[in-house]
Amino acid sequence: MELALVFLLAVTTVSGCGEPSYEPNTSRVVNGEEARPYSWPWQVSLESFFPTCGGTLIAPDWVLTAAHCITFHTYRVVLAEHDMNKEEGPEQSIMVAKMIIHPKWNDNCVSCGNDIALLKLEKSAVINDKVQLACLPRHDAALTHNQPCYVTGWGRLYSGGPQATTLQQALLPVVDHSVCSQSDWWGSSAKTTMVCAGGESKSACHGDSGGPLNCRSRDGRWYVEGVTSFVDGRGCNTPKKPTVFTRVASFIPWISETMSQN
Structure with a gap:
């Protein structure tokens, strides 16, 4: 029994995910702040x-x-x-x-x-x-409205602005599908296979595409819950047009x- 336990512990350590050696700086909510190096x-x-x-x-x-x-x-x-x-x-x-x-x-x-x-x-x-x-979520795992998640990338700092040279992070709370799919939000463009997050002043921007929406689970690990997909054509931070991500749990x-x- 002791041998089996040691073996399992070793495997868990090797195949670990979502636990960065350098803890991300999540204490302050700033629109597009520079990430702590190697924290994602x-x-x-x-x-x-x-x-x-x-x-x-x-x-x-x-x-x-x-x-x-x-x-x-x-x-x-x-x-x-x-x-x-x-x-x-x-x-x-x-x-x-x-x-x-x-x-x-x-x-x-x-x-x-x-x-x-x-x-x-x-x-x-x-x-x-x-x-x-990064950890992958369970199939069809659900996110809750206003759940704090972080988008990371080297995309433009704002619409039409310069590309970031250092890795940026921004807190993007999840917007529930029932809200995001309302007619004055994204309407029918928001599918159940997508995650909406952010809105107002905070969003992903051009160049962030394909990067993760990082959400911390109750187990303390970070999961890639979204793949950055699209923003509103009028600008990255258009009100009621939160960033839309491919919902990883659906795939x-x-x-x-x-x-x-x-």
Whole structure:
């Protein structure tokens, strides 16, 4: 019995997720503040010739991102990135071996949903104190209205503004589907396979696409509950137009099947 316990503990430690070595600074609510370096260790920069999108490391050789981020260019991912303008030392740059877009994604209809893709990496990332995995939610796990979640990325600091050079975070409370789907909010564009979060002055912005909506569960771990999908065309922080994310919990069967077959 003792041997079995030791074995289980060892496996749990190795396959841990959602527990950063560097605790995120979540004490202050500031619109788009710089994140504490390496406090979101599953955050990925997705790059072609230059950074284009974000992503989330969910297994040593798998990254979750948005389908609309994928083009024909050969991609690489950069892990342990903080300041885009500096080579800081711990970065890991890994080429993408395979890009798998959800079969029901329609790039002519973002609001139709299914804005999700998986990237199989050429080699596994080295998991350390600055590169770690995010937890995936249970299939159909529910979020509550006003639940505090954080969006992270290097997107524009505001509509039409400059791209962030250091990783940013913003507190985006969840907006329940019953509110987000009201006619003066997102209406029928908000599907049950999406998560709305933020609104008013806080939102994701161009360049944050594909990155995670990080939500802390009661077990103390961080889960990637959303993949950044779209904002209102009039501006990133339009009232009653919160940022819309692909709801990861709705796609767990597809994610599991795709990862097991590739």
